[in-house]
Amino acid sequence: MRILVTNDDGVRSPGIRALAEALSTIAEVWIVAPDRERSAASHSISLHRPLRISKVDERVFSTDGTPSDCVYLAVNHLLQGNRPDFLASGINHGPNLADDITYSGTVAAALEGTMLGIPSVAFSLCLRGRSTEGMAASAQFARSFMAGLAQRHLAPGILLNVNVPVGSDGASYRVTRQGKRAYGNEVIERTDPRGRRYYWVGGDELAHENIPGSDANAVYDEGVISVTPLHLNMTSDATREEMASWQFPGTARRDHE
Amino acid sequence: MRILVTNDDGVRSPGIRALAEALSTIAEVWIVAPDRERSAASHSISLHRPLRISKVDERVFSTDGTPSDCVYLAVNHLLQGNRPDFLASGINHGPNLADDITYSGTVAAALEGTMLGIPSVAFSLCLRGRSTEGMAASAQFARSFMAGLAQRHLAPGILLNVNVPVGSDGASYRVTRQGKRAYGNEVIERTDPRGRRYYWVGGDELAHENIPGSDANAVYDEGVISVTPLHLNMTSDATREEMASWQFPGTARRDHE
Numbered sequence: 001m002r003i004l005v006t007n008d009d010g011v012r013s014p015g016i017r018a019l020a021e022a023l024s025t026i027a028e029v030w031i032v033a034p035d036r037e038r039s040a041a042s043h044s045i046s047l048h049r050p051l052r053i054s055k056v057d058e059r060v061f062s063t064d065g066t067p068s069d070c071v072y073l074a075v076n077h078l079l080q081g082n083r084p085d086f087l088a089s090g091i092n093h094g095p096n097l098a099d100d101i102t103y104s105g106t107v108a109a110a111l112e113g114t115m116l117g118i119p120s121v122a123f124s125l126c127l128r129g130r131s132t133e134g135m136a137a138s139a140q141f142a143r144s145f146m147a148g149l150a151q152r153h154l155a156p157g158i159l160l161n162v163n164v165p166v167g168s169d170g171a172s173y174r175v176t177r178q179g180k181r182a183y184g185n186e187v188i189e190r191t192d193p194r195g196r197r198y199y200w201v202g203g204d205e206l207a208h209e210n211i212p213g214s215d216a217n218a219v220y221d222e223g224v225i226s227v228t229p230l231h232l233n234m235t236s237d238a239t240r241e242e243m244a245s246w247q248f249p250g251t252a253r254r255d256h257e
Numbered sequence: 258m259r260i261l262v263t264n265d266d267g268v269r270s271p272g273i274r275a276l277a278e279a280l281s282t283i284a285e286v287w288i289v290a291p292d293r294e295r296s297a298a299s300h301s302i303s304l305h306r307p308l309r310i311s312k313v314d315e316r317v318f319s320t321d322g323t324p325s326d327c328v329y330l331a332v333n334h335l336l337q338g339n340r341p342d343f344l345a346s347g348i349n350h351g352p353n354l355a356d357d358i359t360y361s362g363t364v365a366a367a368l369e370g371t372m373l374g375i376p377s378v379a380f381s382l383c384l385r386g387r388s389t390e391g392m393a394a395s396a397q398f399a400r401s402f403m404a405g406l407a408q409r410h411l412a413p414g415i416l417l418n419v420n421v422p423v424g425s426d427g428a429s430y431r432v433t434r435q436g437k438r439a440y441g442n443e444v445i446e447r448t449d450p451r452g453r454r455y456y457w458v459g460g461d462e463l464a465h466e467n468i469p470g471s472d473a474n475a476v477y478d479e480g481v482i483s484v485t486p487l488h489l490n491m492t493s494d495a496t497r498e499e500m501a502s503w504q505f506p507g508t509a510r511r512d513h514e
Binding site (some may be wrong): 044051052065069099100111141143148173174175177187196197202213222224237238239241243244246247248250254256 | 304
């Protein structure tokens with residue numbers, strides 16, 4: 001078994017090291033990851049600038065691109081002829097839960113792997129601040145879970161989003177649904193020393209709606225690992241069918257034959 | 258009717274002006290948009306830095322945040338007491354099709370509106386380069402479509418992703434499914450004047466798999482406007498049910514009661 005490991009915190013982060021080390025006991029691990037923290041960068045493929053690749057170590061590479069770029073370069077160039085059986089992204093330092101997953105570089109890497117036809121899992125540890133508490137338990141779960149997944153079939157176009165609570169036992173998990181963010185719809189107004197106003201959005205960044213069976217509830221209320229299966233394709237077929245009866249003046253619906 | 262208009266190309270872009278002008282004939286329009294082009298920026302809510310708001314004109318504001326920040330600040334602060342009935346994002350200069358929609362600031366703004374409970378539509382014009390050909394037809398369609406939508410009910414958690422081909426008649430559209438990107442899985446290696454190698458990813462950025470009924474086929478093969486209904490929630494319930502039978506050594510699945 002061959003596993004491609006990447007992340008968005010950078011090739012030197014403790015999370016990717018813990019993940020790669022744990023997975024190397026069950027597979028041949030290749031690391032292709034950003035050369036620095038890329039959490040705030042665009043998550044798309046870099047079409048308009050060239051990319052550099054550096055060899056860091058045996059089967060360890062860094063690039064100056066996004067997490068998605070790393071996956072693309074790994075599968076289509078660095079590991080050509082050595083196609084990975086799985087992709088594992090993480091372990092991200094911080095949660096990737098609820099509606100905010102579309103903004104996550106860790107999840108974006110797993111989306112990219114899924115697009116390229118490789119079963120992909122994103123791992124995140126629900127930490128705040130600089131602590132690495134819970135990293136060993138996260139890595140332990142990643143190893144057990146990827147070993148189990150190797151015996152199963154993950155449907156094409158589906159990726160898995162894993163979030164580990166800080167106090168995890170490294171084993172207990174729940175299969176969840178994507179939850180809902182609840183920042184409190186708050187905007188806090190302040191005035192700077194020059195008398196100009198500025199604004200902070202949201203209240204608690206970890207606030208989520210209390211939805212039984214959701215990712216956030218598993219992690220924060222039950223203290224178990226959350227595993228959410230996600231569709232790459234976001235189409236709503238129900239609404240698509242409903243829209244077949246819409247007739248708007250000034251428009252002409254052309255139905256597909 | 259009140260419509261909030263935003264985008265990711267910035268408050269001064271031709272696309273947002275064309276959209277706002279067209280919609281102002283059917284609704285009270287408010288513009289809250291980034292003060293500069295934000296296509297390459299992170300698309301999430303800015304939790305870790307304060308934001309500035311500038312009043313540009315009557316009911317026109319810019320912020321130094323992301324498109325999502327603009328929507329959040331508009332709904333929870335600037336338009337408090339004047340809650341918008343709809344959100345229209347765009348008209349983006351360039352396509353937002355297939356798998357790449359998760360990377361789009363234009364779509365991110367519509368996702369944010371949907372999260373906040375406002376029926377939201379993202380409009381993109383499938384241009385390359387600096388031309389604005391097709392902008393008038395796009396704006397015409399946006400007006401007809403939003404006027405029609407005002408008479409209908411868009412299900413909560415669903416947003417619409419509209420892509421207009423350059424040669425559009427401003428009326429003909431098809432209800433589509435999200436397509437698949439096909440960059441050709443190509444990596445082109447070059448050598449710089451200093452002898453170091455660098456890499457270009459992908460082939461043609463507009464390449465998509467030929468899938469009948471997809472967004473890209475409507476736009477590029479049929480020359481009609483594509484309207485794709487998208488789920489905010491990406492959970493795959495089919496895979497979730499299948500995972501209920503998984504038993505992986507070293508893990509303990511805790512099912513929700």
